[in-house]
Amino acid sequence: MxxxxxxxxxxxxxxxxxxxxxxxxxxxxxxxxxxxxxxxxxxxxxxxxxxxxxxxxxxxxxxxxxxxxxxxxxxxxxxxxxxxxxxxxxxxxxxxxxxxxxxxxxxxxxxxxxxxxxxxxxxxxxxxxxxxxxxxxxxxxxxxxxxxxxxxxxxxxxxxxxxxxxxxxxxxxxxxxxxxxxxxxxxxxxxAISPLPLLQAIxxxxxxxxxQGQVEQVYVDPSLIEYSVRLANATRRPEEVGQGDLARYISFGASPRASINLVLAARALAFIRGRDYVIPRDLTELALDVFRHRLVLSYEALSDDVTADTILTRVLAALPVPVPVSSGSR
The missing domain is CATH 3.40.50.300 (P-loop containing nucleotide triphosphate hydrolases)
Structure with missing residues (x-):
């Protein structure tokens, strides 16, 4: 681009x-x-x-x-x-x-x-x-x-x-x-108490x-795809990122659709911000929105008032964010 x-x-x-x-x-x-x-x-x-x-x-x-x-x-x-x-x-x-x-x-x-x-x-x-x-x-x-x-x-x-x-x-x-x-x-x-402006089609x-076709051309470094997969996997097996105490709160972790959609959404966010490549921040900014509805919480989570956002925030903090070489060279 x-x-x-x-x-x-x-x-x-x-x-x-x-x-x-x-x-x-x-x-x-x-x-x-x-x-x-x-x-x-x-x-x-x-x-x-x-x-x-x-x-x-x-x-x-x-x-x-x-x-x-x-x-x-x-x-x-x-x-x-x-x-x-x-x-x-x-x-x-x-x-x-x-x-x-x-x-x-x-x-x-x-x-x-x-x-x-x-x-x-x-x-x-x-x-x-x-x-x-x-x-x-x-x-x-x-x-x-x-x-x-x-x-x-x-x-x-x-x-x-x-x-x-x-x-x-x-x-x-x-x-x-x-x-x-x-x-x-x-x-x-x-x-609300003023006349509504007439919006123009931009x-x-x-x-x-x-x-949409240009978004599909946005480059995603393999390390960022791997990060997305590791994040999804961490919601299924939180002990692998040192958060084993979260396991009792999760009945089912995120499906593979979560990692797919995180990468797709990150490409669109990069495009909106004028880049033809994805950076780690694109993924981390969207992670809660893409993942929160894909976690099935246990009754223990409901009784302890633990939300999907609470779990995801801890998992994100425990998961090292990659620094792809390609993003710095572009």
Missing amino acids: DTSSEKGITGAVEQVLYEVKKTIVGQDALLERLMVALLSRGHILVEGVPGLAKTLAVKALAAAIGGQFHRVQFTPDLVPADIVGTRVYHQLSGEFQVSLGPVFTNLLLADEINRAPAKVQSALLEVMQEQQVTIGRETHHIPRPFLVMATQNPIESEGTYPLPEAQVDRFMMKVVVGYPSSTEEFVIVER VDPSRLIEM
Whole structure:
């Protein structure tokens, strides 16, 4: 990647984020993770209480990339056809016609995904994995780029259907969104009582697909791939990094999808920051988001109030970070 190309890419990404920040205040980490997922063809699960601008963030990002945006409010009475579409019989023509569901978009917000029954969750996760929907005998491909941001509320468990571990594992990242600071909240209120700015499309979907292809060319040193694998392995056998006392808190460690997605996400983060190579910091910054939802904790962890983040922070501190020769020579 030459210098002028690097600057052009970094400028385009910065412009997209700047445009989104015209409406969104204080969600820098979430916005960056959304861009990482979008560029690496992943999906995000977001956990946070209502009112933290999760919907607005995805809607603003869709506007900035010139893409389509759909939102689905998940409820217990939802059926798979409500999200993927169905065949409708027309009496005048005497034929069935396909009515495509809201998943046929570029950015889909699956609001409170844990409020829908397993059948609906599975239908959405199949679309995320296969990027296509079969209705009747016809297969319909989802528009590209395609990003799903699913949200769940951490403070309510009544009337919910928690996502099984195997399905949660299909999300590239789980981002935890916290409350804004007092200063940020002041700006949020100030903007809420003013007319919303009209957002411009900085890039178009075809340019974004081109950028996804460029992300795939970002170089990853073998030592960093090895680090990602060792981190995943350390969550399964913490005693190998001198953290044997954590073993009783972990029922199942991270799957191989964790190490794969950490490397994929790190490439996208390096690209966003104007580099054509990954550095160790790209991996360590994203490790919690990529790994936290992939650990299955024991009852002992719940009783001792030990979280996945607590375990991962200790494992990361115990695991030596490599210093690849290639990153210094580029």
